[in-house]
Amino acid sequence: EVQNPLQVFAQIESQVRSYIRNFPVVFAKASGHTLWDNAGRAYIDFFAGAGALNYGHNNPVIKEKLIEYLRQDGVTHSLDMATEAKEALLKKFNEVILAPRGMSYKIMFPGPTGTNSVEAALKLARKTTGRHTVLSFTNGFHGMTIGSLSVTGNRMKREGAGMPLTHALSLPYDNYMGADVDTAAYIERLLEDGGSGLSLPAAMILETVQGEGGINVASSEWLRRIEAICRKHGILLIVDDVQAGCGRTGSFFSFEQAGITPDIVCLSKSIGGYGLPLALTLIRPDLDKWQPGEHNGTFRGNNLAFIAALEALNYWKDDAFRQSIGKKGQMARARLEKIAADYPYLGAEVRGKGLMLGLAVQEDELAEKICACAFERGLIMETSGARSEVIKLLPPLTISDEALNRGLDILEESVKICQR
Ligand code: PMP
Numbered sequence: 350e351v352q353n354p355l356q357v358f359a360q361i362e363s364q365v366r367s368y369i370r371n372f373p374v375v376f377a378k379a380s381g382h383t384l385w386d387n388a389g390r391a392y393i394d395f396f397a398g399a400g401a402l403n404y405g406h407n408n409p410v411i412k413e414k415l416i417e418y419l420r421q422d423g424v425t426h427s428l429d430m431a432t433e434a435k436e437a438l439l440k441k442f443n444e445v446i447l448a449p450r451g452m453s454y455k456i457m458f459p460g461p462t463g464t465n466s467v468e469a470a471l472k473l474a475r476k477t478t479g480r481h482t483v484l485s486f487t488n489g490f491h492g493m494t495i496g497s498l499s500v501t502g503n504r505m506k507r508e509g510a511g512m513p514l515t516h517a518l519s520l521p522y523d524n525y526m527g528a529d530v531d532t533a534a535y536i537e538r539l540l541e542d543g544g545s546g547l548s549l550p551a552a553m554i555l556e557t558v559q560g561e562g563g564i565n566v567a568s569s570e571w572l573r574r575i576e577a578i579c580r581k582h583g584i585l586l587i588v589d590d591v592q593a594g595c596g597r598t599g600s601f602f603s604f605e606q607a608g609i610t611p612d613i614v615c616l617s618k619s620i621g622g623y624g625l626p627l628a629l630t631l632i633r634p635d636l637d638k639w640q641p642g643e644h645n646g647t648f649r650g651n652n653l654a655f656i657a658a659l660e661a662l663n664y665w666k667d668d669a670f671r672q673s674i675g676k677k678g679q680m681a682r683a684r685l686e687k688i689a690a691d692y693p694y695l696g697a698e699v700r701g702k703g704l705m706l707g708l709a710v711q712e713d714e715l716a717e718k719i720c721a722c723a724f725e726r727g728l729i730m731e732t733s734g735a736r737s738e739v740i741k742l743l744p745p746l747t748i749s750d751e752a753l754n755r756g757l758d759i760l761e762e763s764v765k766i767c768q769r
Pocket of ligand 1: 492617
């Protein structure tokens with residue numbers, strides 16, 4: 350029996366906080382780029398599990414591998430024990446991702462989620478440098494636990510922790526003060542000038558494209574300058590690729606495109622292949638200074654996630670998948686540019702890279718209104734940015750051109766309707 354969405358809203362909201370506010374239905378099924386509610390209505394998914402479903406819902410090839418593994422009674426939970434699935438994943442990640450890029454990172458399992466990867470990075474940076482602070486950037490988002498929240502540049506989110514968090518200073522991200530202000534030069538001066546009072550930090554942490562912060566893209570040049578500043582002062586560079594990684598911006602690692610080499614890389618979300626919780630922290634081998642027990646966690650041995658991740662890596666064996674992301678990204682971007690031009694009332698700016706795209710609008714609450722209107726027409730999208738002013742597009746990377754265009758048609762129609 351199908352329930353009235355408003356009843357569902359009231360029922361669920363009285364028991365739990367959930368996305369029911371944005372998507373007032375009960376979802377029942379999912380495949381590829383499509384979600385279905387329990388009334389059988391289909392929605393194109395431009396949210397993709399907040400970037401955790403780059404390979405689509407119930408990816409058929411990954412699903413088969415998982416079913417096969419379960420049928421054989423493969424180990425599902427193993428803490429830090431060695432398992433065949435873990436061994437295979439480590440081997441393949443080296444073969445398919447690290448070796449071809451000439452990268453030599455040691456792979457750590459920090460815990461099941463993105464914030465665990467960030468916490469591990471922050472802890473290791475402090476431990477290996479003997480320095481105390483980690484500098485972060487305006488509008489950066491790194492997770493909801495106290496360490497990651499301390500380096501998150503969002504007042505509202507930080508206030509969720511109740512009290513002021515230790516690290517308070519956000520450095521200005523690229524373009525934070527407009528294109529005319531050279532924020533890298535400001536950062537360099539802050540670090541070199543005793544008058545700033547700033548002690549040298551253990552690390553800097555950044556996203557190359559800020560997801561939750563509003564799809565803000567740092568230029569490759571800016572990233573290279575930040576890297577140079579870090580090198581000069583022995584500051585570790587941590588790139589949080591939890592959302593921008595795993596192909597989202599058009600290459601496996603987002604930072605490849607800038608040609609920088611972070612000391613530590615945080616991965617989660619789509620690394621689990623199938624929406625299964627998995628995180629990796631890649632570290633420069635000489636930073637491996639933890640004694641056994643200094644960082645551990647029960648759910649670091651999710652072998653189902655290893656199996657899914659292993660299969661997902663096949664997408665990166667040749668260049669076709671990477672190229673397809675670039676093509677679809679360009680197509681979607683051109684359509685967004687056209688929407689921005691055709692509907693001047695939006696005051697819109699198109700942002701992003703690859704299939705991590707945003708349409709930033711002027712008026713407060715307009716982005717949310719457009720997303721709500723699109724949802725009614727069968728498209729799922731979320732907003733981001735400090736004022737929720739950016740309509741965020743994160744379709745599965747496996748989406749067909751046809752579905753991508755259909756989703757963009759719904760977005761355009763919603764923009765048109767909200768103009769009235
Ligand atoms: N870093 C970034 C860049 C993220 O986008 C997120 C999640 N939105 C996180 C860290 C935290 O990941 P999780 O929610 O899995 O803890």
